[in-house]
Amino acid sequence: MAENNFDAIVVGSGISGGWAAKELCEKGLKVIMLERGQNVEHVKDYVNAQKGPWEFEHRGSRTQKMIEDYPVLKRDYPLSEKNLDWWASDKDCPYTEIKRFDWFRGYQVGGRSLLWGKQSYRMADLDFEANAKEEIAVDWPVRYKEIAPWYDYVEKFAGISGNRDGIPHLPDGQFLPPMDLTCVEKDVAARIKEQYKGNRHMIIGRVAHTTQQIPGRNQCQYRNKCSLGCPFGGYFSTQSSTLPAAVKTGNLTLRPWSIVTQILYDKDKKRATGVEVLDAETNQTYVYNAKIVFLNASTLNSTWIMMNSATDVWPEGLGSSSGELGHNLMDHHLGVGAGGWVEGYEDKYYYGRRPNGIYIPRYRNINGDKRDYIRGFGYQGGASRENWSQNVAEYSIGAEFKEALTEPGNWTMGMGGFGEILPYHENMVKLDKTKKDKWGLNVLAIDCELKENELKMRKDMMSDAVEMLSLAGVKDVKGHDGDGTPGRGIHEMGTARMGKDPKTSVLNKWNQVWDAPNVFVTDGSFMTSAACQNPSLSYMAFTARAVDHAVSESKKMNL
Amino acid sequence: MNRRDALSRITLIFGGTIIGAEAFLTGCQPGNKELMTAEFNPEKITFLDEVGETILPTTASSPGAKEAKIGEFMQTIVTDCYTEDDQKIFMDGIGKLNKAANDKFDGDFMELDASKRHDLLVALDQEAKDYDKNRKEGDPNHYFSMVKQLTLWGYFTSEPGATKALRYVETPGRYEGCIPYKKGDKAWAL
Numbered sequence: 001m002a003e004n005n006f007d008a009i010v011v012g013s014g015i016s017g018g019w020a021a022k023e024l025c026e027k028g029l030k031v032i033m034l035e036r037g038q039n040v041e042h043v044k045d046y047v048n049a050q051k052g053p054w055e056f057e058h059r060g061s062r063t064q065k066m067i068e069d070y071p072v073l074k075r076d077y078p079l080s081e082k083n084l085d086w087w088a089s090d091k092d093c094p095y096t097e098i099k100r101f102d103w104f105r106g107y108q109v110g111g112r113s114l115l116w117g118k119q120s121y122r123m124a125d126l127d128f129e130a131n132a133k134e135e136i137a138v139d140w141p142v143r144y145k146e147i148a149p150w151y152d153y154v155e156k157f158a159g160i161s162g163n164r165d166g167i168p169h170l171p172d173g174q175f176l177p178p179m180d181l182t183c184v185e186k187d188v189a190a191r192i193k194e195q196y197k198g199n200r201h202m203i204i205g206r207v208a209h210t211t212q213q214i215p216g217r218n219q220c221q222y223r224n225k226c227s228l229g230c231p232f233g234g235y236f237s238t239q240s241s242t243l244p245a246a247v248k249t250g251n252l253t254l255r256p257w258s259i260v261t262q263i264l265y266d267k268d269k270k271r272a273t274g275v276e277v278l279d280a281e282t283n284q285t286y287v288y289n290a291k292i293v294f295l296n297a298s299t300l301n302s303t304w305i306m307m308n309s310a311t312d313v314w315p316e317g318l319g320s321s322s323g324e325l326g327h328n329l330m331d332h333h334l335g336v337g338a339g340g341w342v343e344g345y346e347d348k349y350y351y352g353r354r355p356n357g358i359y360i361p362r363y364r365n366i367n368g369d370k371r372d373y374i375r376g377f378g379y380q381g382g383a384s385r386e387n388w389s390q391n392v393a394e395y396s397i398g399a400e401f402k403e404a405l406t407e408p409g410n411w412t413m414g415m416g417g418f419g420e421i422l423p424y425h426e427n428m429v430k431l432d433k434t435k436k437d438k439w440g441l442n443v444l445a446i447d448c449e450l451k452e453n454e455l456k457m458r459k460d461m462m463s464d465a466v467e468m469l470s471l472a473g474v475k476d477v478k479g480h481d482g483d484g485t486p487g488r489g490i491h492e493m494g495t496a497r498m499g500k501d502p503k504t505s506v507l508n509k510w511n512q513v514w515d516a517p518n519v520f521v522t523d524g525s526f527m528t529s530a531a532c533q534n535p536s537l538s539y540m541a542f543t544a545r546a547v548d549h550a551v552s553e554s555k556k557m558n559l
Numbered sequence: 560m561n562r563r564d565a566l567s568r569i570t571l572i573f574g575g576t577i578i579g580a581e582a583f584l585t586g587c588q589p590g591n592k593e594l595m596t597a598e599f600n601p602e603k604i605t606f607l608d609e610v611g612e613t614i615l616p617t618t619a620s621s622p623g624a625k626e627a628k629i630g631e632f633m634q635t636i637v638t639d640c641y642t643e644d645d646q647k648i649f650m651d652g653i654g655k656l657n658k659a660a661n662d663k664f665d666g667d668f669m670e671l672d673a674s675k676r677h678d679l680l681v682a683l684d685q686e687a688k689d690y691d692k693n694r695k696e697g698d699p700n701h702y703f704s705m706v707k708q709l710t711l712w713g714y715f716t717s718e719p720g721a722t723k724a725l726r727y728v729e730t731p732g733r734y735e736g737c738i739p740y741k742k743g744d745k746a747w748a749l
Binding site for chain 2: 050052053054057058059061062063064065067068179180181182183185186221222223224346347348349350351352353354385387388389396397398399401402403405406407408409
C-alpha cells in the first residue's frame with residue numbers, strides 16, 4: 001500500500017486544482033492529483049488547434065447526432081465539433097433538474113481551464129462586505145487586504161493582461177500590458193465617461209493572456225482559437241502553467257480516469273485519511289492516503305463528494321453539520337444586453353484576432369446610486385466590423401454581391417450583462433438516489449432559480465445597455481433579454497460556503513472544512529457571495545493562500 | 560469559439576440562426592442520413608455547384624463557389640445538420656428551382672446561360688425575401704434561403720474563399736486595435 005501514500009491529495013485538475021498541486025509540490029510535499037477524465041497533454045493533444053476553418057467537416061457547426069447526444073450542452077454555444085471531447089458527456093454523466101439548470105462540465109486533465117473565457121478580475125471590499133451590510137446570508141470571513149497579496153502572487157504567475165484603471169471597487173493588479181481597444185471602442189468609452197461624468201467606465205477586459213513573454217510561456221499570438229488548446233501557451237491553463245510547474249518539482253503524480261467517490265474519514269481523530277477512487281476505465285476501486293486533501297473537483301462536484309463522505313457520522317455527509325452543505329448555489333445571470341451599428345469609421349480596421357473585449361465594471365448601488373434591487377452587474381462586449389454575413393442592400397447575388405462581401409462592413413457594437421445572483425439557502429443541490437450515472441453512482445439534483453432581486457436587476461441590465469450605447473452614438477440600438485437560466489454563466493459558485501461560524505458555514509476562512517480541518521475546498525464551492533466579476537482569479541488566490549496555511553498548520557502539527 | 564464570438568455569430572448570420580441549429584428548440588425530427596445519401600447523386604452535386612457558382616461566381620480577384628466544392632458542402636450540411644423537415648424542403652427546392660427556370664426561360668437551369676441563371680436567381684432571391692417578410696413563427700424555411708445561406712457560409716469558410724476572397728492569417732502574432740483601412744482591402748477571414 002506504500003505506493004498509495006502521499007503527503008497531499010488534490011481532487012481535480014482544473015484552474016484551482018492545478019494551483020493546489022503546484023503550490024503543494026513547490027513546498028516539498030509529495031502530491032497525487034486525481035482527475036476523473038482523460039489526460040490531455042499540452043500541445044500534443046491539441047489536435048484541432050492548427051486546423052483552418054475548412055478542415056472541420058461541418059465548419060465547427062453541430063450535427064443532429066451531436067444535438068441528440070448532448071441534451072444539455074446543446075442549449076448554448078459550447079456544443080461544437082471543434083472541441084467536443086473536452087465537454088463532459090451528458091449521457092454518461094446525467095443529473096436531475098428540479099428546475100432547469102444548464103450545467104456545462106469539462107471532465108479531463110485541465111478541466112475547464114482549457115475552455116474558460118479567461119476574464120480575470122479581483123473582488124473588492126464592496127463585495128466582501130456586502131452580505132454583512134445588507135444582512136444577506138452570512139458575512140465573508142475575509143476582507144480585501146487579506147487576499148490582496150495573494151491576488152498579486154497568482155497574477156504574477158498566471159499572466160494577467162490589463163490596464164491600471166484606478167477603479168476602487170475593481171482593484172488594479174500585477175498586470176501584463178493591456179490589449180488594445182478598437183477605434184470605435186475608444187470613442188464609445190470616452191463618450192460614456194463624459195455622459196456619466198466619470199461614474200461609469202468602459203475598459204479593456206483583464207484577461208489571462210501573455211501579452212508579453214513570461215517564463216515558460218510564449219506570447220499570445222492573437223489567433224483566438226483558445227478553446228482548442230493553445231500550442232503557444234498564450235493563455236493560462238493547467239497545461240500551460242501550473243502543471244509544468246508542479247511536474248518540475250518531481251513531487252507530482254497525475255492520475256487521470258480517477259473518479260473520487262468519497263473522502264475517507266477517521267471519526268476519532270476527526271481528520272480525513274485519504275480518498276476512495278473508482279477507476280473510470282476499469283471500474284476498480286483504489287484507496288489513496290494523505291494527511292492533506294484539497295477538493296477542487298469543481299463547484300457541485302466537490303459538494304457531491306462531501307455528501308458521499310463520512311455518512312456514518314453525518315447522514316448528509318462531511319461538512320453537513322451546519323445544514324448549509326449543498327445550499328446557496330449561485331451563478332452569474334446573463335443573456336441580456338444591447339447592440340447596434342456605428343456610423344463612420346470606414347477608414348479604420350484592426351489586425352489580429354483579439355481574444356478579449358471591453359468591460360464595464362459595476363456602477364449600480366455604489367457612489368450614492370440606489371436601485372430597487374441590491375448588488376449589481378458588469379458588461380462585456382466589443383465593437384468590430386461586419387464580415388461576409390453583412391446585408392448588402394444593392395446586390396442580392398452575383399459578382400458585385402461577392403465583391404461587396406469580401407470587404408469589411410459596418411462597425412457594430414454590442415454588450416451583455418453579467419449579474420450577481422444572491423446566495424439563497426433554497427437554491428441548492430442534493431443527491432438523487434433514484435438516478436445513477438454510467439458508473440452506478442448517484443447523481444446530483446439541482447434546484448435553483450432567479451428570484452425577484454435578479455429579475456429586477458435584469459430590467460436595468462437591458463435598459464442601461466440601450467441607454468449607454470445610444471448616448472455614445474451607436475445607431476438603431478436594440479436591447480435583448482434572452483435566456484437567464486442559471487448555469488449558463490458557467491460560473492457555478494457556493495454549496496460549501498466559507499464563514500465565521502461552524503453553525504452557519506461549511507468552511508472556515510482558510511477554506512478548511514470545519515468538521516475535518518485537513519480537508520480544504522478551494523474551487524468555486526467556497527464562495528460566500530458571487531459578486532458580478534468572473535470568479536476564476538479569486539479561486540486561484542484563495543487556493544494559493546489555503547495551501548500556504550495548510551503547510552504551515554501541518555508543520556505545527558495542527559492537521 | 561468563446562462566448563462573445565458565439566453571441567455575435569448567432570445574431571449576424573442573416574439576422575437569424577443557422578438553419579438546423581435551432582432544431583433542439585422546436586423538437587424537430589432529426590434528419591434521415593440514409594435517405595440523404597441516396598438522394599444526393601452526382602448530378603445533384605453538379606447542379607448545386609452551378610447554383611452556388613451563380614450566387615458567388617469566379618471573378619478576376621477570386622475563385623467562385625464551385626472551386627470551394629459548394630455542392631459537396633451542401634450535401635454534408637443538409638445530410639448531417641438539417642432536420643428531416645428542412646431536408647425535404649431543400650430536396651424539393653431543387654425541383655422548384657428547375658420549374659422556375661422552365662417557367663421563366665423555357666429550359667432547365669443547367670441549360671441556361673450565365674446571364675439567364677443570374678436573372679433567375681435574382682428573382683428567386685426576391686421571392687425568398689418577400690416570403691421571409693411575411694413569415695410567421697413556425698412557418699417553414701424557404702428553399703432558396705437555405706441554398707444561399709449554405710453557399711455563403713460554405714464559400715467564405717472554405718480554403719479558396721477564406722484565403723483568396725478574404726484575408727486569412729493563421730497566426731497573426733500581434734494585435735492592433737485601430738489601424739487605417741483603405742477601400743478595396745479585403746476583410747479578415749473568420
